[in-house]
Amino acid sequence: MADDLVNSFMNGPDEQGRFGIYGGRFVSETLMPLILKLEAEYERAKTDPGFWAEMNDLWTHYVGRPSPMYHAERLSERLGGARIYMKRDELNHTGAHKINNVLGQILLARRMGKTRIIAETGAGQHGVATATVCARFGLQCVVYMGKTDVERQAPNVFRMRLLGAEVIPVTSGRGTLKDAMNDALRDWVTNVRDTFYCIGTVAGPHPYPAMVRDFQSIIGKEAREQILQREGRLPDTIIAAIGGGSNAMGLFFPFLDDASVRIIGVEAGGKGVDDRMEHCASLTGGRAGVLHGNRTYLLQDENGQILEGHSISAGLDYPGIGPEHAWLKDQQRAEYVSITDTEALEAFQLCCETEGIIPALEPSHALAHVMKIAPDLPADHLIVMNMCGRGDKDIFTVAKHLGVDIQT
Numbered sequence: 001m002a003d004d005l006v007n008s009f010m011n012g013p014d015e016q017g018r019f020g021i022y023g024g025r026f027v028s029e030t031l032m033p034l035i036l037k038l039e040a041e042y043e044r045a046k047t048d049p050g051f052w053a054e055m056n057d058l059w060t061h062y063v064g065r066p067s068p069m070y071h072a073e074r075l076s077e078r079l080g081g082a083r084i085y086m087k088r089d090e091l092n093h094t095g096a097h098k099i100n101n102v103l104g105q106i107l108l109a110r111r112m113g114k115t116r117i118i119a120e121t122g123a124g125q126h127g128v129a130t131a132t133v134c135a136r137f138g139l140q141c142v143v144y145m146g147k148t149d150v151e152r153q154a155p156n157v158f159r160m161r162l163l164g165a166e167v168i169p170v171t172s173g174r175g176t177l178k179d180a181m182n183d184a185l186r187d188w189v190t191n192v193r194d195t196f197y198c199i200g201t202v203a204g205p206h207p208y209p210a211m212v213r214d215f216q217s218i219i220g221k222e223a224r225e226q227i228l229q230r231e232g233r234l235p236d237t238i239i240a241a242i243g244g245g246s247n248a249m250g251l252f253f254p255f256l257d258d259a260s261v262r263i264i265g266v267e268a269g270g271k272g273v274d275d276r277m278e279h280c281a282s283l284t285g286g287r288a289g290v291l292h293g294n295r296t297y298l299l300q301d302e303n304g305q306i307l308e309g310h311s312i313s314a315g316l317d318y319p320g321i322g323p324e325h326a327w328l329k330d331q332q333r334a335e336y337v338s339i340t341d342t343e344a345l346e347a348f349q350l351c352c353e354t355e356g357i358i359p360a361l362e363p364s365h366a367l368a369h370v371m372k373i374a375p376d377l378p379a380d381h382l383i384v385m386n387m388c389g390r391g392d393k394d395i396f397t398v399a400k401h402l403g404v405d406i407q408t
């Protein structure tokens, strides 16, 4: 095998699901057979052209792929430096990248003969995407959602119910995303025969982080082709926002072996990355530990208790991060930075005003970092940022922060 293939950043994970010292499968003995079965099925599907033909058909006609590669001309001009492109994944059906992955997992579930789909959700975006695809295929859908989140995210709870899903409020722990994921894992063990667990980000035990990354890689594959077509060369910098890390891994993965491409992941800095821990920056402000079946960077206190963190963007407040990101950070292949609530809000407004695009608060974090670096870069420097979600869902949060009352 050629040396460059051995050293490829795109070779991971190993057969234990490890990216360096991260990842793996730290699960109970009862869960292990399920995980192994899933892995075997995924390995089969991965090399089956029939599987990808079905995916492509749905991506094209149901999701609306490929998403455009858009030159943000006025934003580039306003910042006065680099040439900025946006990968428009907010134009997907359901308004974000989540459906790319959900489709893949549900097609896999169908191949495995599973009729009941379970999922965890925090802000509700993954729950909505899962409920959507379950409706499309007439599958039973059960979504675990922390009780606190059920109260905070009423519109998404209603959407899931309209789509025929059962939403189960989780009261264990602190009643948020972390606890919803624990309950979903428990459900899976008890209902092995007919149930498939659809995870919403590059987290969980192996093979989930690699599988979700593979499904989301459609973002980076398209981006690579599109920018080559538009500009005749690769981008100089690619940037994406990180909650669990799936849209970022999806954009990054096809570029990992292109040494000339600078890769930047943007975490939610909340009220600032310091000891108050009012942020969700697992990589820039957390420590390594084990959660949800894998080893990665986590928000935790000095006793190893998982902390909830804070972000203006509900979609970014997962206390961990995909293990592959932890590894890419240690390998220094990707850089990780954080952006505060205030900076994200400013970017949100600038995007609305200069491009006529209302972004979700999550990609507003990526955009805020673009605002920081673009002015100092030359005019021929190409930046591609992932516009991973649209902002319709966030207007109430933004209004509140701007001191505007829009509740009727």
Ligand SMILES: *Cc1c(COP(=O)(O)O)cnc(C)c1O
Pocket: 096, 097, 098, 125, 126, 200, 201, 202, 241, 242, 243, 244, 245, 246, 247, 248, 315, 316, 360, 362, 363, 388, 389, 390
């Ligand atoms: C869920 C979500 C995220 C965070 O999840 P990742 O796995 O980090 O991509 C980011 N942006 C949007 C729009 C989301 O819905």
